[in-house]
């Protein structure tokens with residue numbers, strides 16, 4: 616399998632899951648700063664994903680799978696013995712999907728206005744206030760658990776990836792000590808270290 620990724624982007628989530636799953640994979644970097652986006656081998660990325668964004672997973676049969684929440688569940692289902700996602704059809708699986716959708720729509724996309732250079736400080740502060748209210752909720756829900764579902768799952772790979780962006784945006788998370796401890800716990804996992812190193816990132 617091949618993952619099209621951009622360093623520290625949301626594609627870090629399936630990258631972590633590939634490493635956690637112990638699957639063999641190749642990586643191809645996409646330059647999102649260049650328009651049109653190109654891959655490191657010089658291919659116009661819109662030919663691979665006309666939606667123009669990472670992540671894209673190329674399967675061994677050549678099929679392309681997009682959308683992070685679909686990719687991480689596909690990967691988890693390749694290695695059921697690793698318990699990266701609860702079994703399909705169980706309520707626990709819907710709980711995972713409840714988390715994945717929350718992370719995608721409330722956290723991942725909640726960061727959008729903070730990245731946009733045309734937005735004023737007021738717009739960015741308002742976006743951060745909204746995100747902070749979502750973070751308050753998730754921290755309460757995490758409670759004293761080590762991971763969102765109790766045991767590590769693909770939802771932790773995704774949440775870790777998105778919340779890592781706070782440091783690049785100089786929005787400290789230290790007002791939520793429980794969250795900082797959770798992020799440190801995820802960061803310490805060998806597969807997370809591996810994926811970050813492969814993207815040239817430091818913790």
Ligand SMILES: N[C@@H](CCC(=O)N[C@@H](CS)C(=O)NCC(=O)O)C(=O)O
Nearest residue numbers: 624625647667668669670682683684
């Ligand atoms: N709906 C997509 C969104 C993916 C997405 O937002 N990717 C960003 C990086 S985190 C991207 O590649 N942006 C580049 C662009 O839109 O041109 C998913 O959840 O996989």
